[in-house]
Structures are given as structure tokens and as C-alpha cells.
Amino acid sequence: MVLRETRRAPDPARQFEENVLAHLDGMYAVARRLTRDATVAEDLVHDATIKALKAREQFEAGTNFKAWLLRILTNTFINGYRRGGLERATFESAHDNGDPIADGWISAATMRSMREPEEEALRPVLRAELSRAVDELPDEFRIAIVLCDVEEMSYKEIADAMGTPIGTVMSRIHRGRKILQQKLQHHAIAAGLIREQPDDASNVVPLAARRAAR
Amino acid sequence: MSACRDTQRALDAYVDGELDASHVLHVEEHLVECSACLERVELARAMKRAIRSESRSVAAPASLRARIAISAASERAAEVEEARPPRAPSWRSALPWAAAAAIAIGIGGGVGAMGDRHGGSTAPKSELLASAASLHLIEDLAGPHAQPLPPEELDPVRIARVFSPIVGVPVRPVRLHHERHGSFSFTGARLLNVSHEPAASLTYNAGDRRVTVVVFDPQRMPKPSCCLSRRTINAGGEERTVFVGRAKGYALAVYERDGVGYAVSSDLGENEVLAMAADL
Ligand SMILES: [Zn+2]
Numbered sequence: 285m286v287l288r289e290t291r292r293a294p295d296p297a298r299q300f301e302e303n304v305l306a307h308l309d310g311m312y313a314v315a316r317r318l319t320r321d322a323t324v325a326e327d328l329v330h331d332a333t334i335k336a337l338k339a340r341e342q343f344e345a346g347t348n349f350k351a352w353l354l355r356i357l358t359n360t361f362i363n364g365y366r367r368g369g370l371e372r373a374t375f376e377s378a379h380d381n382g383d384p385i386a387d388g389w390i391s392a393a394t395m396r397s398m399r400e401p402e403e404e405a406l407r408p409v410l411r412a413e414l415s416r417a418v419d420e421l422p423d424e425f426r427i428a429i430v431l432c433d434v435e436e437m438s439y440k441e442i443a444d445a446m447g448t449p450i451g452t453v454m455s456r457i458h459r460g461r462k463i464l465q466q467k468l469q470h471h472a473i474a475a476g477l478i479r480e481q482p483d484d485a486s487n488v489v490p491l492a493a494r495r496a497a498r
Numbered sequence: 499m500s501a502c503r504d505t506q507r508a509l510d511a512y513v514d515g516e517l518d519a520s521h522v523l524h525v526e527e528h529l530v531e532c533s534a535c536l537e538r539v540e541l542a543r544a545m546k547r548a549i550r551s552e553s554r555s556v557a558a559p560a561s562l563r564a565r566i567a568i569s570a571a572s573e574r575a576a577e578v579e580e581a582r583p584p585r586a587p588s589w590r591s592a593l594p595w596a597a598a599a600a601i602a603i604g605i606g607g608g609v610g611a612m613g614d615r616h617g618g619s620t621a622p623k624s625e626l627l628a629s630a631a632s633l634h635l636i637e638d639l640a641g642p643h644a645q646p647l648p649p650e651e652l653d654p655v656r657i658a659r660v661f662s663p664i665v666g667v668p669v670r671p672v673r674l675h676h677e678r679h680g681s682f683s684f685t686g687a688r689l690l691n692v693s694h695e696p697a698a699s700l701t702y703n704a705g706d707r708r709v710t711v712v713v714f715d716p717q718r719m720p721k722p723s724c725c726l727s728r729r730t731i732n733a734g735g736e737e738r739t740v741f742v743g744r745a746k747g748y749a750l751a752v753y754e755r756d757g758v759g760y761a762v763s764s765d766l767g768e769n770e771v772l773a774m775a776a777d778l
Contacts, residue, residue: 297577301570305563312558326562327647327690333566334650337573364648392534395541406544414545415552432514433549439516458510464545 300340304333307350310435311357317430318361320419328365332357351437355445358427362446397478398468409475410468417467425460428453501528505535513542561694568696569689572660635720638692639752640745642699643710643763649686649701657687661698664689666715667758669698672778674711676770679704693719709764709774716759722752733776740775742768751775 311332315325336356343352400407406414418426427446431437439457443450472478505528511517512525529536651657654671661669674682682702690699690712697714726743733755740753745763751771752761760778762771 297574305566308558308563308566309556310554312562313554313556316556317553324645324647326559326565329558329562330566330569331648331650334569334573337570392537395537398541399544404540404544404547406548411548411552414548418549418552429549430553433546434553436550439511439514454510457514461510461542461545465541468545 297337297340301337303349304336304353307353308333310350311353314354314357314430314434315361317418317434318358318423318427319365324365328357328361331364332360335360348441350435351441351445354431354435354437355441358431358445359447361427362423394469394472394478398472406468407472407477409477410472413471414464414468417464420467421460421463425456425463428456429460429464432457502532502535505529505532506538509535509538509542513539513546561691565689565691565696568664572664576656576660635693636722636726636743636745636750636752638690638697639712639714639722639761640748640750640763642688642690642701642712643708643748644746646701646708646710647688647690650688652684652686654684657698657700661687661689664696665698665713666696666718667713669700669713671700672711674702674709674774675777676704676766676774679707679766682707682709695719707765709762709766709771711778712761712763714759714761716754716757719759726750726752729772731772731776738776740772742772742775744768 308329311329312325315328315332316322319325319328332353336353339356343349398407398410399405418429421429424446428442431442431445432439437445439450439453443453446453469478505512505525508517508521508525512522517525529539651660658668658670669687671684671687674684676682682704685701685703687698687700690697692712692714695714695718697712700711700713702709702711722741726741726745729740729742731738731740738753738755740751742749742751744750748763748765749768749771750761750763751768751774752759753775754760755778760775762774762778764771764774
């Protein structure tokens with residue numbers, strides 16, 4: 285019976301399942317980021333995968349399959365795995381107060397010292413810190429950044445996955461990155477990588493003034 | 499200055515490859531002459547790369563693959579069943595026992611049985627191993643109540659048909675009553691792992707009171723001897739051994755009936771879960 289089955293044309297349900305399982309590592313990596321917990325990540329990927337298998341008729345051939353799977357994963361996370369919707373309101377307002385450092389005036393020298401000299405990579409001591417900082421981001425910022433950076437989804441695909449306009453995705457990515465940068469900068473100072481004080485006014489002088497001073 | 503502002507405004511879209519060609523040109527012209535903006539771009543890229551590599555260093559565990567394979571197989575079996583309604587239920591032959599065996603890892607050698615039915619034959623290697631296994635078991639049994647996850651299935655017929663062969667014992671939503679809180683309504687079931695073995699959790703509520711019943715195969719689990727106290731209660735005229743105590747902040751009662759393991763956890767007290775254990 286089993287032998288006869290393997291000789292027949294591949295069962296579309298099984299074929300679809302194989303396609304889904306081919307993306308399991310990516311889905312798990314994203315789920316670990318979203319849930320911040322290995323066990324919950326497994327539950328999330330399991331639920332999302334089964335949902336995807338059940339919804340296989342709804343996948344439009346020719347569209348991005350991985351983005352479709354990640355949309356289901358994101359949906360499942362947003363709708364079932366978050367404890368209440370309180371977090372969103374608190375954080376979105378808390379991080380929207382126009383902090384000059386959060387707004388991006390970190391000096392070029394500071395930024396340069398956060399990278400490996402003559403290399404494109406972030407300094408190893410900052411990589412672990414960055415990972416922690418991503419975990420601490422509010423859900424909305426973290427989801428947008430993870431989908432963008434880990435899975436290289438387009439803004440449009442992220443907007444579809446999160447059920448928000450593209451503009452909202454852009455502002456979440458922007459603000460999320462500013463928070464990450466700020467935390468890295470504080471950590472770099474604490475670790476002695478840079479000597480500048482983030483609150484020192486000389487560190488937030490606009491570029492034109494710096495040029496004039498040279 | 500204004501060119502710097504423009505560049506910064508476009509920076510995210512630029513490093514994410516979302517900027518259209520004419521704007522890319524504009525940004526890159528500026529980057530050639532502005533080291534500060536170039537530095538911003540480099541830092542943004544370095545962060546993006548670091549997030550990607552830090553996140554992608556994990557692979558999906560084999561147990562997750564196995565669990566999905568089991569659920570997917572039972573989904574397929576259920577679809578076949580639904581397509582052919584007149585057939586008698588035959589899940590015992592239709593479902594993937596081989597797949598179920600794939601996640602039957604167990605804990606060390608300490609897979610002793612609950613109750614006296616199998617006592618002795620598969621005794622734990624050491625007391626320490628037994629209590630470690632037992633501690634994990636209790637945490638796993640209380641986990642679904644402490645951290646509830648959305649149910650997978652609401653239909654009792656499908657639960658019995660799909661979940662039972664995976665868990666290895668009959669899984670059926672029961673009627674749950676409490677003299678003070680009245681009748682509890684069934685809110686759904688889902689599969690989970692308890693001591694690395696498949697089990698099912700059934701959730702109920704009455705108002706803001708919740709009860710979670712985890713159904714498992716006691717033959718596959720260690721005995722919950724540590725951390726819980728052993729009580730003998732009268733259940734409908736017959737004596738029943740129940741392990742009762744608190745785990746993860748909730749009252750928990752674990753017992754075996756007719757070869758099926760049950761763990762009842764609730765935000766009600768220990769006496770209440772004990773009373774429910776007597777009723778079930
Ligand atoms: Zn510039």
C-alpha cells in the first residue's frame with residue numbers, strides 16, 4: 285500500500301508540506317525573535333505551519349511563498365501569542381518624544397568606533413548587546429525589524445504581514461533602529477569603546493558646525 | 499546640511515534596498531562627499547547584518563519537525579476521513595504510528611509508569627534521575643495552564659479522532675462541574691509535549707476561573723512523585739490515588755484512570771482540583 289502510493293504522482297498536499305518544511309529553519313529563527321523563548325517559538329511555528337497547510341488553497345501561485353508563510357507566522361503571533369494589547373499603547377507613545385539622540389545625532393567618530401576597524405561588521409562585544417536590545421524592543425518595532433533584517437522582506441510584504449500601511453512599517457523600522465543605536469552607544473561607552481558622553485552637547489552638534497570647526 | 503537631512507530621511511529605505519533608482523543615485527552622490535552620512539550608512543548596514551547573523555544561527559529542532567510531521571499527517575488523515583464520511587472511524591490504522599515514535603525520546607532511563615500497573619518493570623535508574631524527570635513532568639503538566647496558548651481544535655469529534663492516536667490514549671472533552679462555580683464551558687484543545695511525549699490540553703472556563711486538563715499516556719511518563727503529595731480519595735465508590743500540590747503558582751492534581759493520565763490545574767484551590775479529580 286505504501287509502495288503503491290510512492291509510485292503514484294506526488295500527492296499535492298504532501299508536496300505542499302515539503303515546500304513548507306523547506307522554510308522551517310527561517311520560520312523558527314523569526315519565531316525565536318518574536319517570542320524570545322525557544323519553547324514558545326516551537327509552539328508558534330507548529331501552529332503557523334499547520335495553519336499554512338490548511339490554507340494551502342489560498343496561496344496564489346507565482347507570489348512569494350516564504351513571505352506568505354511569514355505572514356501567517358506573524359499573524360499567528362500577533363493574534364494569539366501576545367499577552368494583551370497594552371504593550372503597544374505604552375511603548376509607541378513612550379518612544380515618540382523627540383529625544384535628540386534617539387533622533388540620530390550620534391557623531392561620525394562614535395559610529396566608526398562601534399564597527400570593527402576597516403571592516404563592515406559590528407564589533408563582537410556589541411553584537412550580543414544588539415541581540416539583547418532587539419529582544420527588548422516593543423513588539424511592533426521588533427516584528428518590523430526582524431522581518432526586514434532577518435528575512436529581508438520588502439516593506440510591502442511586512443505591511444501585509446502586520447496589517448498596517450507601509451508608512452507605519454517605515455516609521456516602526458526607523459524608530460526601532462534608533463532605539464537599538466542608542467542602546468549600542470550607551471553600551472559602547474560602558475564597555476570603554478568610546479569615550480564620548482551621549483548627553484554631551486558637543487556630541488550632537490549638527491554636521492555643518494563640525495565642518496566649520498575643522 | 500539639507501543634503502544630509504535628505505540622506506538621513508532616506509537612510510533606512512536605502513540600506514533596505516527600498517529606494518528607487520533615481521533616489522539611490524542622489525544618496526550615493528552625497529555619500530561620496532560626506533563621511534558622516536557614509537558612516538551612518540555603514541553602521542546601519544553593520545547592525546542589519548549582525549541582527550541577521552545572530553538570528554539565523556538557530557535551526558529548527560528535530561522534535562519540532564517531528565511534531566509538525568505528526569500533526570500534518572493527522573490533518574491529512576482527517577481530510578481523507580471528511581472526504582469519505584460513510585466509512586467507519588479507523589484512525590488506528592490510518593494514522594502514523596511510526597511518526598509518533600519519532601518523538602518518543604523519553605527522559606534517560608527513567609520512564610517509570612504512574613500508578614502501580616507497571617511498577618517495577620521500567621524502574622528509574624536512580625532516585626535523582628527520577629525526581630529530575632518528575633520535576634520536569636510537573637512543570638510540563640502545569641505549563642499549559644500557567645502559559646495558555648490558543649486552542650487548535652474545538653470540535654469534540656475531531657479532537658477524539660485526531661488527538662487520541664497521537665497522544666496514545668482517548669482524548670475527550672468532559673463535562674466539568676464545580677458546586678460553587680457551576681458548569682465550566684469547554685474552550686478548546688491543543689497538542690503539546692509533556693516530558694518530550696505528545697499530550698493534549700483541554701481548557702475550560704467559568705467566568706474568570708480557568709481549568710486546564712492535560713491528558714497523557716501515563717505509561718510514557720515518569721511518576722510525579724517529587725514535589726506533589728500522594729492522596730487517596732473516594733471517586734464514585736472506588737479508591738483513587740491522586741498526586742496533588744502546587745506548580746507554577748497553580749493548584750495541580752495528577753492521577754490515572756483506566757490507563758489514561760490526567761493533570762487538572764486551576765486557579766481554584768487544591769481542594770477544588772482534588773474534588774474535580776474525584777468527579778472526572
Ligand atoms: Zn551628509
